[in-house]
Amino acid sequence: MTGPTSGTRPDEIRRHNRTALLRRLHVDGPSTRASLAAELGLNRSTIKALVDGLAEGGVVAERVPAQRSGAGRPSLLVLPQPHAAVVMTIDVRVEQVAMGFVGLGGEILGRDSWNLHHRTRDPGEVITHVVESAKLMADDLAVTAVGVGVSVPGVVRRSDGLVHEAPNLHWTNVALGKRLEAVLKLPVQVGNDSELGALAEHVRGAARASQDMVYISADVGVGGGVILSGAPLRGVGGYVGELGHMVVRPGGRRCYCGCDGCWETEVGEAALCRALGLPEDAPRGAVVAELKALEDVAKLDGFAEWLALGLVNVVNVLGPELVVLGDLYTSLPDSVVAYVSDVVQRRSLVSRAVGGTQIVTSPLGRDAKLLGAAELAFEPVLERI
Amino acid sequence: MTGPTSGTRPDEIRRHNRTALLRRLHVDGPSTRASLAAELGLNRSTIKALVDGLAEGGVVAERVPAQRSGAGRPSLLVLPQPHAAVVMTIDVRVEQVAMGFVGLGGEILGRDSWNLHHRTRDPGEVITHVVESAKLMADDLAVTAVGVGVSVPGVVRRSDGLVHEAPNLHWTNVALGKRLEAVLKLPVQVGNDSELGALAEHVRGAARASQDMVYISADVGVGGGVILSGAPLRGVGGYVGELGHMVVRPGGRRCYCGCDGCWETEVGEAALCRALGLPEDAPRGAVVAELKALEDVAKLDGFAEWLALGLVNVVNVLGPELVVLGDLYTSLPDSVVAYVSDVVQRRSLVSRAVGGTQIVTSPLGRDAKLLGAAELAFEPVLERI
Numbered sequence: 001m002t003g004p005t006s007g008t009r010p011d012e013i014r015r016h017n018r019t020a021l022l023r024r025l026h027v028d029g030p031s032t033r034a035s036l037a038a039e040l041g042l043n044r045s046t047i048k049a050l051v052d053g054l055a056e057g058g059v060v061a062e063r064v065p066a067q068r069s070g071a072g073r074p075s076l077l078v079l080p081q082p083h084a085a086v087v088m089t090i091d092v093r094v095e096q097v098a099m100g101f102v103g104l105g106g107e108i109l110g111r112d113s114w115n116l117h118h119r120t121r122d123p124g125e126v127i128t129h130v131v132e133s134a135k136l137m138a139d140d141l142a143v144t145a146v147g148v149g150v151s152v153p154g155v156v157r158r159s160d161g162l163v164h165e166a167p168n169l170h171w172t173n174v175a176l177g178k179r180l181e182a183v184l185k186l187p188v189q190v191g192n193d194s195e196l197g198a199l200a201e202h203v204r205g206a207a208r209a210s211q212d213m214v215y216i217s218a219d220v221g222v223g224g225g226v227i228l229s230g231a232p233l234r235g236v237g238g239y240v241g242e243l244g245h246m247v248v249r250p251g252g253r254r255c256y257c258g259c260d261g262c263w264e265t266e267v268g269e270a271a272l273c274r275a276l277g278l279p280e281d282a283p284r285g286a287v288v289a290e291l292k293a294l295e296d297v298a299k300l301d302g303f304a305e306w307l308a309l310g311l312v313n314v315v316n317v318l319g320p321e322l323v324v325l326g327d328l329y330t331s332l333p334d335s336v337v338a339y340v341s342d343v344v345q346r347r348s349l350v351s352r353a354v355g356g357t358q359i360v361t362s363p364l365g366r367d368a369k370l371l372g373a374a375e376l377a378f379e380p381v382l383e384r385i
Numbered sequence: 386m387t388g389p390t391s392g393t394r395p396d397e398i399r400r401h402n403r404t405a406l407l408r409r410l411h412v413d414g415p416s417t418r419a420s421l422a423a424e425l426g427l428n429r430s431t432i433k434a435l436v437d438g439l440a441e442g443g444v445v446a447e448r449v450p451a452q453r454s455g456a457g458r459p460s461l462l463v464l465p466q467p468h469a470a471v472v473m474t475i476d477v478r479v480e481q482v483a484m485g486f487v488g489l490g491g492e493i494l495g496r497d498s499w500n501l502h503h504r505t506r507d508p509g510e511v512i513t514h515v516v517e518s519a520k521l522m523a524d525d526l527a528v529t530a531v532g533v534g535v536s537v538p539g540v541v542r543r544s545d546g547l548v549h550e551a552p553n554l555h556w557t558n559v560a561l562g563k564r565l566e567a568v569l570k571l572p573v574q575v576g577n578d579s580e581l582g583a584l585a586e587h588v589r590g591a592a593r594a595s596q597d598m599v600y601i602s603a604d605v606g607v608g609g610g611v612i613l614s615g616a617p618l619r620g621v622g623g624y625v626g627e628l629g630h631m632v633v634r635p636g637g638r639r640c641y642c643g644c645d646g647c648w649e650t651e652v653g654e655a656a657l658c659r660a661l662g663l664p665e666d667a668p669r670g671a672v673v674a675e676l677k678a679l680e681d682v683a684k685l686d687g688f689a690e691w692l693a694l695g696l697v698n699v700v701n702v703l704g705p706e707l708v709v710l711g712d713l714y715t716s717l718p719d720s721v722v723a724y725v726s727d728v729v730q731r732r733s734l735v736s737r738a739v740g741g742t743q744i745v746t747s748p749l750g751r752d753a754k755l756l757g758a759a760e761l762a763f764e765p766v767l768e769r770i
Contacts, residue, residue: 234613236706237739239738245733309632317702318626350624353549
């Protein structure tokens with residue numbers, strides 16, 4: 001786990017171990033020297049040298065743990081210092097942009113958000129607003145970001161942050177990564193929102209213990225991010241799949257993608273509004289309020305049936321042990337989640353084979369994509385702190 | 386490419402390079418010493434030492450190439466010797482078992498097959514027949530197998546070859562790997578048929594140049610094997626997905642898996658028979674003959690529509706650059722393949738994003754799974770020759 005994949009020069013090994021230790025602290029939070037040594041498979045003198053170096057640079061601090069366990073000299077607690085490395089994270093949604101600054105250890109140090117309308121959804125407008133907001137927030141928080149992560153609900157080329165198609169935003173071929181890099185003068189990583197939601201759940205949410213998971217979320221559209229054998233699933237060119245555009249109801253409603261009866265048209269926000277008897281473009285707050293106050297859960301029977309059917313397909317194709325339902329789906333009544341979970345257990349051949357795929361709602365809720373984009377930005381940062 | 390992932394002891398490096406060279410010869414066939422050196426990134430003296438060692442053991446032979454290219458001393462051609470390492474390969478299908486012996490380099494040295502009926506489909510019967518046939522063939526061919534690969538149309542646990550569920554065979558929890566190992570006294574690897582079809586296409590077929598591909602085939606049922614970023618896609622516990630059990634027609638025909646309107650019920654062999662006006666259980670020969678003689682291709686319009694719809698889903702979820710249609714699908718009229726290919730290009734959001742997913746029929750045809758099972762058996766063998 002801590003061995004380098006090639007090369008054996010001492011400085012390379014030291015760098016590799018330092019990154020592994022930082023990643024551990026960033027993901028798991030404060031740990032004792034003893035547990036770091038055990039988890040990373042390094043001896044205590046190596047840990048001491050690494051921690052001393054990081055403490056000298058102000059990247060970590062050490063203190064005697066409040067509660068001593070066992071006898072003997074207590075192992076010092078090593079704490080990541082949030083301000084030692086800060087990234088900017090941007091979650092571009094269809095109806096809102098959320099952004100924040102996230103420190104080493106994953107804490108959101110500050111956040112801002114604004115609604116998007118037809119006019120302000122233009123990429124240039126979004127970029128201008130992001131830059132202005134970033135300056136104000138950085139001054140307020142007295143932080144300097146060292147990298148930027150961006151979540152976009154669309155088909156994104158990871159290598160350069162080109163947004164090939166983000167249909168619900170009406171964006172086509174937007175060089176978002178390059179344009180943000182030019183104005184922010186920082187490295188920018190852009191990812192698909194569902195892929196980043198999956199990453200956040202895997203690092204900090206419901207899927208920490210799972211190596212094979214799918215994250216499905218509804219904002220306006222429906223998307224899915226997949227992690228199999230601990231690694232994100234990507235197709236050719238690094239593109240991720242569009243799970244919301246499985247056709248589940250041939251001859252059903254027209255989808256903008258060119259198909260009829262996509263899963264998204266049956267279980268997206270508009271479909272949920274229809275099921276609840278709200279206008280299809282009801283504001284998010286009204287949809288969530290209606291779900292919370294819902295007395296007649298039977299209204300959602302049809303919706304739940306389509307949600308379950310798509311989940312059976314997802315599980316049959318990908319074979320995950322866990323499916324995390326995110327974003328708007330976290331407001332679904334428990335009985336609906338229990339129903340779809342039951343259907344998947346009973347009807348999916350693959351769920352039966354793998355011993356039952358668990359279906360849960362996201363503990364990160366609306367922050368999943370924001371946190372996932374922060375992790376995307378942190379990946380290169382942890383290697384060069 | 387040729388560097389070991391850990392350790393730098395000279396004997397480990399030598400072993401690693403030897404395996405890489407053998408794999409190259411096994412997959413690509415005869416190569417000159419010069420091209421091996423270039424492709425493996427090794428110098429000519431290292432190649433000479435490795436080849437000399439292998440030639441001494443009879444694993445390869447060398448000869449002066451018939452056609453000289455360029456001036457100077459010709460580089461010797463290195464040829465893998467098929468009999469130096471032979472594996473047994475078994476393709477258990479719903480209506481037939483095919484088996485063969487495959488030599489280093491991938492040549493099928495001999496083969497046998499027999500039909501399965503209700504009674505002979507019992508796992509014990511299959512195993513008995515395999516053992517008897519194996520003895521006769523090994524004697525005839527004067528070979529000794531060093532490993533066994535088995536393809537099964539079902540949900541298989543790779544670690545020990547347990548067939549969890551092979552519905553069309555009516556097998557449940559059959560310890561096929563363990564039982565074959567006990568009687569054959571050889572290491573046995575068991576894999577899902579579609580996964581092995583994908584492996585064969587990737588190593589020896591239509592997908593040699595593709596790192597992101599899906600293999601879809603119809604025998605009685607419909608299955609899919611997936612390779613993304615050059616590695617097979619597997620879910621939790623190593624189980625592969627069951628692409629044939631995506632629901633594409635809710636409320637459609639009942640499938641044995643517990644769902645209605647699975648892709649398999651719309652595009653499996655029975656569905657093709659219905660479209661052709663044949664009885665659902667028409668013998669394979671009759672189906673293929675009918676397809677070859679087909680004058681009214683419009684008979685297949687509905688079938689083609691369902692095939693295309695499922696392929697749109699597969700491409701939208703997985704994002705491959707190439708889909709290979711195997712087994713029974715290789716007998717489809719060209720116009721049907723052209724039609725589904727066109728539909729995928731037009732309707733799949735992801736195909737459009739990745740620049741067009743190509744759809745082709747398998748050049749390996751009915752041998753794909755047999756050859757894939759052989760590769761499964763060769764994997765450990767190449768490391769210890």
